[in-house]
Amino acid sequence: MLQQCNRFHGHGSLKFVYKNGQAVRSSIATIKYVKNPYRNHSRFAVVVSKKVLKSAVRRNRIRRRVYEIIRLELPNMKNDQDVAVIIFSAEVLSMPHKDLKQTNKESFLSSSTV
Incomplete structure (x- = not known):
């Protein structure tokens, strides 16, 4: 699991990233x-809507899988950004770890968080 200092949640923080962030x-x-100049470490949130999967157990499983990939890639990322990962496909649940990691890594590279 990702450390507490690298996770964020709450409507205010997410609203700020949704409104001001690049996608x-x-x-x-x-x-x-979005760049956060007030912190010296990156923070991440993984959002999986009920529209994607109705089961909370399955949504949490997706969330844990993505957090694990972020945890492993964290040393290679910049340390001053707030990042929200919004999942909108249920296929993440059954996707092999290797493919999921590759997809997330490509997205992080293109978003210049690495």
Whole structure:
């Protein structure tokens, strides 16, 4: 699991990222990011809507899978951004870890968070 200092949630923080962030879209997710000059570490949020999957267990499983990929890639990323990963495809649940990691890595590279 990602450390608490690298996670954020709450409507105010997410609203700020949604409103002011730049977006990078892939086939399974959108990554919105914004520079946060007040912190010396990056923070991440993974959002999976009920429209994607009705089951909370499955939504949380997707969330944990994405957080694990972020945790492994964290040393290679910039340390001053707030990032929201918005999942809009249920296929993330059954996607092999290798493919999911590659998709997220490409998105992070194109969003200049690396």
